[in-house]
Amino acid sequence: MDGLLSHVLDAHGGLDRWADTDTITARVSIGGPIWAVKGWDGALTDETVTLDTRRERTEFAPFTAPELRSVFSTGPERVxxxxxxxxxxxxxxxxxxxxxxxxRATRWDRLHLGYFIGYAFWNYLTSPFLFTWPGVEAHEIEPWREAGQEWRRLRVRFPDTIATHSPEQVFYYDSEFMQRRMDYVTEILGGTLVAHYSGRPKKFDGLVFPTWRRVFRRNQDGTSNLSLPSITIDIDAITVGRGGSS
Known part of the structure; x- marks a missing residue:
């Protein structure tokens, strides 16, 4: 296993504790101007997301209306x-x-929206443990300096069996091995270059998750346009389910 990845896994609660985890349930508020562009302004401000840690499956409730919920799963992909x-x-x-x-400016119907948030949040809430899945490759690359700090980086390549933003992504970690940023290409948004920042890590039942995320456009040279986030994510609480509990 890559040395940096080993430190990151330990800092987030360790593989042994993760192995006992069946589900993750989070209270989230998802905002930002992109949702108005997509035709869903204000639709995701109060959500409960529940995911299966053993397979790629995510449920959101309520979803676009109080009486509805969405389920995303793979094998095959379905929303x-x-x-x-x-x-x-x-x-x-x-x-x-x-x-x-x-x-990027194409409007989405309800199924497009469910697909995007379904796979995205499964990836966000299972990382970094997702990097140990079969077929996933994670290797340390050269560090990056930003905001007066030096962040170590993992380049992660995902197999076709995992629905995610793009096959190759880069994850940035501070001196405490907490994730500060991730870079990817949002393929289903017309190939948008993204710098996705995270922070305010908190521990829930022994596992550590960022509770603050902001998504910005990324330039070709790796710098970010930090004037206005396109997506905001705030997590109020997380419940870790073990042994069939939720």
Whole structure:
């Protein structure tokens, strides 16, 4: 295992504690101007997201209306909108193909929205432990200086079996091995270059998660446009489910 990754895993609670984790449930507020562009301004300000740590599956409730929830899963990729009592309202298989030809300004329907937040939050809340999954490769690369600090970096390559923003991403860590930034290309947003910052780490049942995230446009030279975040994410609380609990 890469040396930096080993330190990062230990700092976030360790693989042994993660191995006992079945589910993660978080109260989140998702904002930013991108949602108005996509036709969903204010739709995600009070969400409960529950994810399965053993497979890529994420549920959001409420989802765009008080009586609805969304479920994203892979194997194959599928996004479903259901009523709270389980009646299927809409469903889409091979969901990523539905974004073909879409640009940053293209409006999304409810299934597009469910797909994006479904895979994105599963990746956010399972990292860095996700980097130990079969087929995922993580290696330290040269450090980066920003805000008067030097951050160590992991280049992570994901297999096709994991739905994520882009196959290759870079994760930045401070001297305490906490994630400060991640770089990726949002393929389903027309190939947008992104610098995604995170902070305010907190411990929940022995596992450490960032509770503050801000997403900015990234320049070709690696610098960021920090004037206005396109997406904001704030986490109020996280519950870790073990041994079949949630």
């Amino acid at each position: 479903t909108v259901l009523t709270v009592d389980g009646h299927i309202v809409e469903e889409l298989s091979d969901a990523r193909d539905a974004f073909a030809g879409y640009l």
